[in-house]
Amino acid sequence: MRSITKAIATVAIAASTFGLAACGGSSSSSGPVEGSWDDVVAAANKEGSVMLYSSQKPANLEALKAAFNAKYPDIAMDFVRGTDAEINPRIETENKTGKGIADVHMLTDAGWIQNAADSGAYSADLVGPALDAPAYEPDKSVINDRFFLTSAAVFALGWNTSAVPGGLNTPQDILNPAYKGKIGIVNPTGIASYVDLYRYYAKTYGEDYWERLAALEPRVYPSALGVAQALTSGEVVVSPSVQPLVTEVEAGAPVNWKLPPNPWGTPWYSQVVGVAPHPNAAQVLADFMVTTEGQTALNPGYAAALPDIPGAVARAQEIASPDVAELTPEKVEQYSEEWQKLFQS
Secondary structure (H helix, E strand, O other): OOOOOHHHHHHHHHHHHHHHHHHOOOOOOOOOOOOOHHHHHHHHHHHOEEEEEEOOOHHHHHHHHHHHHHHOOOOEEEEEEOOHHHHHHHHHHHHHHOOOOOOEEEEOOHHHHHHHHHHOOOEOOOOOHHHHOHHHOHHHHEEOOOEEEEEEEEOEEEEEOOOOOOOOOOHHHHOOHHHOOOEEEEOOOOOHHHHHHHHHHHHHHOOOHHHHHHOOOOEEEOOHHHHHHHHHHOOOOEEEEEOOOHHHHHOOOOEEEEOOOOOOEEEEEEEEEOOOOOHHHHHHHHHHHOOHHHHHHHOOOOEEOOOOOOOOOEEHHHOOOOOHHHOOHHHHHHHHHHHHHHHOO
8 A cells, every 4th residue: 555713713622622532642553453444344343433634624534423323333433524634734743642532534634744754753653444445446556555535626716695695606797896805715825735726826826816806805724614605695606626525516505516627626635633632433443434424425516536526526546736845845935934924904
């Protein structure tokens, strides 16, 4: 094999508190039990809980939690949701102190993933059978037996159907004075995947695209989730870059979405954390995430790592990872500063 909103912060803090109580600040684990997969599952049932850190939207994570708990009723799953810029340092701290809270970690930061996969410093070897399934294409989907492809974000145009009944076709459609003050965008500060998104849009849709959009005084949100919520409420009416609003449309929200020509995307990879307090349950969750049940729960509105997943908008293996050489911490910081001057000065 190979700054969040106050509401999201409250969820993350509550989940983190749960994790601390559940594992008691456990020290470094020794890895899954030796033996068959059935032995691993039996040990996971005895551990009784598992914690996921992820930057995916809460609705999808809740669906994953429900599906996992139905499949494994003796293992209580919970999650902490936040951006990579918030979660990755927590993983680093837990690893450094040897006191794990997370069992599985899901992220999009390509540089962090590659460095961690090369070093092996943060991960345990993967053992789940679903990770070897031919339909999962393990040769394309697993890095160094440490990180496994889980999903991919593909960003779309989004709009509020009450305010924009005719919809949108291209990112340039948003460069309309009628939308001044009513455009929602994500803040890329410190987040490598969002920096890559901004650069891609400039390269693909016009080098002056963001300068022209900045003149329309967009509203800035900490994540695509915040943009989606603002579109639903009518606080903004259009966005050039939001995750496909599949769950929102199904729920009857007054929104719609469309993939633009040459859409941008970025893969989510996950790891079983080396200091996981529940090492066997971590392996069981990792395996479940790439089964048909796990992918169906996790990927409405995303690209899935298995074919024919209901609600998925693409195949994750077809979404290229960003160029890590262009997303070093120094370059991410430099672009973040340039973005702040353009949008927040």
